[in-house]
Amino acid sequence: MNYIAHTEIEKKEMLKVIGVSSVEELFKCIPSNLRPKSFNLPEGKSEFEVFEYLKLLANQNATQLTNFVGGGFYDHYIPAAVDALASRSEFYTAYTPYQPECSQGWLQAIYEYQTIICELTGLDVSNASLYDGGTALYEAAMMAVRLTGRKKIIVDSGVSLIYRTMLYAYTSNLAIEFVETPVVHGQSCREDIYKHLDAKTAAVIVQNPNFFGAVDDFSDIVERVHTFGALAVASVYPVSLGMLKSPQEMGFDIATGEGQSLGLPLSFGGPYLGFIAVKKEHLRQMPGRIVGATVDKDNKRGFVLTLQAREQHIRRERATSNICSNEALCALRALIYTSLLGKTGFQELARLNYQKAEFAKATLEKVKGVKVKRSAPTFNEFTLELPKNADEVVLRMISKGFAGGFPLGRFYKGLDNYLLVAVTEKRTKEEIVHFANSLEAALCS
Amino acid sequence: MQLIFEKSRPGRLGFSLPQLDVLPAVCLPEKYCRQTAAQLPEVSELDVVRHFSNLSRLNFSVDTNFYPLGSCTMKYNPKFTEKVAALSGFSDLHPLLPQLWGGGMLAQGSLEVLYNMERLLSEITGMAAFTLQPLAGAHGELTGVMLIAAYHKANGEKRKHIIIPDSSHGTNPASAAIAGYTVVVIPTDSEGALDMALYKKALNSETAAVMLTCPDTLGLFNPKIKEIADLAHGVGALMYYDGANLNAIMGKCRPGDLGFDVVHLNLHKTFATPHGGGGPGAGPVGVSEKLVDFLPISRVIRRPDGTFALDYHKRKSIGYIAPFYGNFGVILKAYAYILALGKSGxxxxxxxxxxxxxxxxxxxxxxxxxxxxxxxxxxxxxxxxxxxxxxxxxxxxxxxxxxxxxxxxxxxxxxxxxxxxxxxxxxxxxxxxxxxxxxxxxxxxxxxxxxxxxxxxxxxxxxxxxxxxxxxxxxxxxxxxxxx
Incomplete structure (x- = not known):
């Protein structure tokens, strides 16, 4: 199957109009010495055969495990209406809405999505999406560098190691100095941040809840950061914003995050959704496409891509970012998901996550040898201290049907016995109790 | 059309969440809680369904209209690939699973997709190896330029500029600039090709790379492409291929054979994955032999017993470009498309x-x-x-x-x-x-x-x-x- 419509007769007609005798003649501009040295690919297969093969591969993945793994990527329920609406091909087979008159559906949806992100973070303006939470954080860091003209960035080590690694990779040729500050008793160490904070600092980056699951009120840090003329940047988990203090309420200049939890499947790491929201005074340094409302010739409201002079297709090497394709369809899913939950449902979702995690803490605490780290409050993820190596324990839990959590030793030196456990609204009381019993058994064996 | 917010009515509900089945614990201390709730719309499920169904009808799309948007390859997106990506074995898989001890065995199907896809793309383009991590074409460009920088650095060189024709996509100079290079722009000659005299003049030992689209954005194939590559290699510069236009040349020539060292592809263009109103795309990057060691981690490997695993132990790697293994859902659809079309297709x-x-x-x-x-x-x-x-x-x-x-x-x-x-x-x-x-x-x-x-x-x-x-x-x- 090749999805080509031309018949042999039509091809001949077209070649005649072009004035050549064969399709191959159209390629004579490619000299024979530049033709492929090999093109050794399998021949095509029917739709049925390809589907059956891929179904076989899908079945080799273990998705029947009861999931307690989070680490920034969460197993939330996705309402059927999200899939149904995002599967409308008038949405998913369109492209970037360059021509507003025939793209009003997309443009209005992005305008609504921008509003949702502003509402969740409390900040003034957002864009049409970035790739993921990590690239969004990198874009925020570079915004801070451009806005302040400074090159030193303080990063709290409670920020996901995945994101920190991405930050360092992207900036490896840019002479940007990163200082990592420690997490003490679960939360950011103020003393250490203040020790490094100075007039050369472009930004301080923190995460809420942090990688250990701890929530914080960063208002004091943000205030101090501003006295040095630096920017405060937060990477946040959007579902937690149904309960936790918003970035705006803490005074942050820029908030970013991973939008996967807003109606996107885990899908083995992507496609995901990077979101960003900033104070309006920073708007012109914000990367990515932005939709604005305006009117047409008859004074009727309509939507267009705006402030395009910041972007690569106009500004080229002087653009704020190189981003072109974004994650619009993922942003649409997030918009539909948050619209379905609505103001009340979104708060209820956060409450369920918090309460289930608190129940899990209380239940797991009763397992012999297990300690729940309680030095800081948490949202829906928390840290356990185990009497054994967490990697081994998780391996044993797999055979009992659980993806039992993320062993922190993978990302943090000296934390080999620590396990990060996430509990979403999908986990039932029975599953949590069963999880505790299985953990007890795994620790005994 | 009214906004979803304008359709909101206080107290109207559209959600269905499980009842709390555990005894409620003490609330979070107030200092951590938000004072003002996010003003999300209060609408019924039907309100949402009708709103977005009607919004969708205001768009032109490939499924409803001819969409000859140049440089974007708006070809038909086969429906069965959507069905493949929705298989729960793929869509419900947590990306951290293969990073747990013994966890690689929990993701063998997905790892096999990635492993095979890297090899198919390598053969299609004539490159030694691929990374599937980059999340879009421009993201692939940035990855490619970072690989080029790492290569020169490993050779003890810090080259300063990247040569780009004036006909290039805007992403090319933008990617080069944000990776820390200055951009040298070469005009197009009267034949629509790179001006060779000016190119030769600009090329020197400070040139890190030459970034080209081939066929170029005028839709023309440059027969002097090999000469351009040989000249660049002569001064130690690398050749970068913007694969936005690969749909022109499959089976007719390969960037690797033309002398390119780094290639990015746009799976959402050539390999028929939907453009999603702006994304998600996927921008895998292929490299020649001398750049393989610098590719982002993790790498998918095949063990002697035929099972697949992730390898993070690559000392020269530029690090993580994406949080995991790329836009897996997009890669999967493109893989299904390539398998369906095959060599002749x-x-x-x-x-x-x-x-x-x-x-x-x-x-x-x-x-x-x-x-x-x-x-x-x-x-x-x-x-x-x-x-x-x-x-x-x-x-x-x-x-x-x-x-x-x-x-x-x-x-x-x-x-x-x-x-x-x-x-x-x-x-x-x-x-x-x-x-x-x-x-x-x-x-x-x-x-x-x-x-x-x-x-x-x-x-x-x-x-x-x-x-x-x-x-x-x-x-x-x-x-x-x-x-x-």
Whole structure:
């Protein structure tokens, strides 16, 4: 199957109009010495055969495990209406809405999505999406560098190691100095941040809840950061914003995050959704496409891509970012998901996550040898201290049907016995109790 | 249409969440809690379904309209690949699972997809290895430039600039600049190719790389491509291939054989994954042998026993580019497409894409100025310069086409062509559609002489007329705010 419509007769007609005798003649501009040295690919297969093969591969993945793994990527329920609406091909087979008159559906949806992100973070303006939470954080860091003209960035080590690694990779040729500050008793160490904070600092980056699951009120840090003329940047988990203090309420200049939890499947790491929201005074340094409302010739409201002079297709090497394709369809899913939950449902979702995690803490605490780290409050993820190596324990839990959590030793030196456990609204009381019993058994064996 | 927020009514609910089945614990201390709830809409499920169903109908899309948007390869997106990506074995898989001890065995199916896809793309492009991590074309460009920087650094060199033709995509200079390079722009000569004299002059031991699109954005294949590559290699620079236009050349030539060292592909273009209203895409990057060690981690490996695993122990790697293994859902759809088409299918795709573009060019070249009157590849670039004499711009022609039910071609790009109209019909459109589009283009050319105002007034058949973009930029309204 090749999805080509031309018949042999039509091809001949077209070649005649072009004035050549064969399709191959159209390629004579490619000299024979530049033709492929090999093109050794399998021949095509029917739709049925390809589907059956891929179904076989899908079945080799273990998705029947009861999931307690989070680490920034969460197993939330996705309402059927999200899939149904995002599967409308008038949405998913369109492209970037360059021509507003025939793209009003997309443009209005992005305008609504921008509003949702502003509402969740409390900040003034957002864009049409970035790739993921990590690239969004990198874009925020570079915004801070451009806005302040400074090159030193303080990063709290409670920020996901995945994101920190991405930050360092992207900036490896840019002479940007990163200082990592420690997490003490679960939360950011103020003393250490203040020790490094100075007039050369472009930004301080923190995460809420942090990688250990701890929530914080960063208002004091943000205030101090501003006295040095630096920017405060937060990477946040959007579902937690149904309960936790918003970035705006803490005074942050820029908030970013991973939008996967807003109606996107885990899908083995992507496609995901990077979101960003900033104070309006920073708007012109914000990367990515932005939709604005305006009117047409008859004074009727309509939507267009705006402030395009910041972007690569106009500004080229002087653009704020190189981003072109974004994650619009993922942003649409997030918009539909948050619209379905609505103001009340979104708060209820956060409450369920918090309460289930608190129940899990209380239940797991009763397992012999297990300690729940309680030095800081948490949202829906928390840290356990185990009497054994967490990697081994998780391996044993797999055979009992659980993806039992993320062993922190993978990302943090000296934390080999620590396990990060996430509990979403999908986990039932029975599953949590069963999880505790299985953990007890795994620790005994 | 009203915004979803304007349809909100206090107290209306559209959600279905499980009841709390555990005894409630003490609330979080107030200092950690938000004071003002996010003002999300309060609507029923039907309100949401009707709102987004009706919004979708305001879009042109490949499934509803011919969409010859040049450089974007808006070909048909096969439906079965959507069904593949929705299989729960793929869509519900947590990306951290294979990073647990013994966890690789929990993700063998997905790891096999990644492993096989890397090899298929390597063979299609003639490269030694691929990373599937980059999340879009421009993200692939940035990855590629970072690989180039790492390569020079490992050789103890810090080269300063990257050479890019003036006809390039805007992402090329932007990617080079944000990775820390200065950009040297080379003009296009009268034949539509890189100006060789100026190129040779710019090339020196400070050149880190030469970034090219081939065929270029004028839709032309540069027969001197090997010479360009040899000259770059002669001064120790690397060759970067922007794969946006790969749909022209599958099975006809391979970037690796042409002398390119780094290649990015846009899976959402050549390999038919949907463009999603702007994304998600995927921008895998292929490299020649000398750059393999620098590829992002993790790498997918095949163990001697045939199982698949992730390898993070690559000392020279540039690190993580994406949080995990790329836009897996997109990669999966592209993999299914390649398996369905196979060797002959991919070659036929390119042949028919080139045939369709040349057919459009042949039928339109008497009505529009053609910058470079040669056989084109998968797209053709026309100019509305003749229409401009009557006060009609490329933009006016685009708006007229909307009224006729066609998504317009890319306009005003490449920037080096005055009033450019860049048409990429793709191989999946039938001849009747091409003919109808061509007739509409001819009609627009005739109207520009007989009734230019008819074009200035367009579109008139859409739910809205032309929008005031100046007002949008000056009186910024970027989000809804409650009037209450």
């Amino acid at each position: 991919l070659m036929e795709a390119s042949e028919n894409a080139v045939l369709s573009a040349n057919y459009c060019l042949a039928r339109l070249k008497d009505h529009y100025v053609v910058g470079y009157d040669r056989i084109c590849m998968h797209e053709c670039v026309l100019s509305a310069a003749r229409q401009l004499e009557h006060g009609v711009h490329a933009l006016d022609i685009a708006k007229y086409l909307i009224d006729q039910g066609f998504h317009p071609p890319t306009i005003y790009f490449p920037m080096i062509v005055k009033e450019a109209l860049m048409i990429e019909p793709t191989e999946t459109e039938n001849k009747e559609t091409l003919d109808a589009f061509i007739e509409a283009m001819i009609c627009a050319a005739q109207l520009s002489e007989s009734d230019p105002d008819a074009l200035h007034r367009a579109p008139s058949q859409m739910p809205i007329k032309r929008l005031d973009e100046t007002k949008a930029a000056r009186q910024l309204d970027l989000r809804w705010i409650s009037k209450k």
